[in-house]
Amino acid sequence: MRLHRRPAARLAAAALVALVTAPLAPVPATAAVSRPAPHAEALVLDPAAGGDTTAPRVAASTRGVWPAGTYAVVVARGTFGRWAAANWRRGVRCGHPEPSAIYPSTLLPTAVYHEQGYVGQDPEVLFAEPNACIASEGALPRPVDHFRIDAGSGSVHPAAVGGPYTAPRADHTYAYVVRGQGARLHFRIADDFALDNYGLLSILVRPAVRSDCAGAGWQAFGGAFADRNACAAALPGVAAARLPGPTLVVTGVPHAVRAGATAAFAARVSGAAGPVTTARVALWVQAVGGSWRRAATLRPSASGIVLASVRPRVSARYQFRLVGSTVSTRPLLLQVRG
Numbered sequence: 001m002r003l004h005r006r007p008a009a010r011l012a013a014a015a016l017v018a019l020v021t022a023p024l025a026p027v028p029a030t031a032a033v034s035r036p037a038p039h040a041e042a043l044v045l046d047p048a049a050g051g052d053t054t055a056p057r058v059a060a061s062t063r064g065v066w067p068a069g070t071y072a073v074v075v076a077r078g079t080f081g082r083w084a085a086a087n088w089r090r091g092v093r094c095g096h097p098e099p100s101a102i103y104p105s106t107l108l109p110t111a112v113y114h115e116q117g118y119v120g121q122d123p124e125v126l127f128a129e130p131n132a133c134i135a136s137e138g139a140l141p142r143p144v145d146h147f148r149i150d151a152g153s154g155s156v157h158p159a160a161v162g163g164p165y166t167a168p169r170a171d172h173t174y175a176y177v178v179r180g181q182g183a184r185l186h187f188r189i190a191d192d193f194a195l196d197n198y199g200l201l202s203i204l205v206r207p208a209v210r211s212d213c214a215g216a217g218w219q220a221f222g223g224a225f226a227d228r229n230a231c232a233a234a235l236p237g238v239a240a241a242r243l244p245g246p247t248l249v250v251t252g253v254p255h256a257v258r259a260g261a262t263a264a265f266a267a268r269v270s271g272a273a274g275p276v277t278t279a280r281v282a283l284w285v286q287a288v289g290g291s292w293r294r295a296a297t298l299r300p301s302a303s304g305i306v307l308a309s310v311r312p313r314v315s316a317r318y319q320f321r322l323v324g325s326t327v328s329t330r331p332l333l334l335q336v337r338g
Contacts, residue, residue: 037067037072037207038062038065038205039207040207041062041063042203043060043202043205045060045187045188045189045202047080048105048197049188050191053190053192056188058150059189060203061186062205065180065183066151068179068181069179070180071221071235072177072185072208073206073207073208074175075173075175077174077202078122078172078202079102079119079199080101080122080189080197080199080201081101081118081121081197082120082146082189082196082197083129083130084196085116087130088118092131093128093130094129094133095127095129097119097127098119100118100276100278101116101199101275101302102172102272102275103201103270104198104199104302104303105198105199106200115198115302116301116303122172122174123160124168124174125144125166126140127140143164145157146191150185150187152181152183155186158176160175160176161174161177162216177208177212179224185205187203206241208221209236210236213231213232217231246322246327247271247327248269248281248320248329250266250332251267251305252264253265254334256335256337257336257337258338259314259338260311262310262311264309265308265310266306266307267320268303268304269281272322272325273324276300276302276304277302279299279323280323281321281323282296282297283296283298283320284321285310285316287314288314288315288316288317292319295308297323306320314336315335315336316334317331317333317334318331318334
């Protein structure tokens with residue numbers, strides 16, 4: 001989203017428009033399981049890839065078709081920025097932004113602003129903006145409908161399980177029940193100018209299971225079930241698939257260096273417990289025939305990149321490890337010559 005003071009016309013275009021859809025008619029409990037649902041799929045949604053108000057486009061899609069009468073549970077996690085990162089440095093903010101996204105953008109191929117920074121939104125809640133608060137738009141945080149799902153009859157923002165949310169969840173994770181319509185599921189972030197967006201959303205699309213009926217969960221099925229027991233009887237009693245865990249990937253490493261010369265290592269982290277800049281990544285080293293020891297503890301940039309430089313005298317193996325987890329890269333051998 002472009003910033004500065006948005007003219008009235010842009011404010012109108014960016015205003016949240018309630019999408020009115022006809023409620024789903026109750027269906028027999030057996031309809032939820034009358035056809036096999038696709039397997040669970042993990043997707044990545046780029047908020048910069050969804051086009052704009054005049055030319056919206058699909059940013060992510062399932063491979064599987066969800067037959068009519070099946071139910072998908074969409075789990076979405078992450079934070080993102082809808083304004084260019086430079087706008088946050090102006091010193092005028094509304095709400096309480098977080099310092100970085102949980103899943104930083106790769107910045108390819110859609111983004112045109114190659115910088116990342118503060119974020120103020122997740123799939124359900126806008127909690128910060130890089131401008132003075134605008135009374136006519138309402139106080140922050142507030143629920144928004146920019147996260148859109150199209151099951152076959154148009155792009156809508158379905159009600160989140162347990163919602164509506166007037167403040168962001170601490171883990172920025174939300175679930176949505178979507179009834180299949182014989183089509184693939186399509187996703188996008190609605191924005192009047194999307195190319196300055198950064199941050200990614202991790203999305204899991206999985207078949208609904210019996211545990212989704214727990215508590216008030218059965219009410220998220222659009223009136224398909226009379227009560228919790230009817231919901232539980234219709235859905236399989238298997239474990240629900242879960243979102244993928246954090247990732248740590250080496251992006252740059254030398255294979256050989258002269259003794260005493262500088263060797264630069266780089267890795268990229270995504271999906272840690274909170275903003276990526278609050279994660280800690282350790283570089284460990286093991287000389288040939290020796291024990292592993294921690295050489296450095298690193299803080300990722302807002303893009304999730306960690307950089308480390310060493311001046312080895314002997315050949316050794318190096319490994320990045322995400323502190324507080326079991327996530328690590330495979331050991332890499334650096335040969336020292338001369």
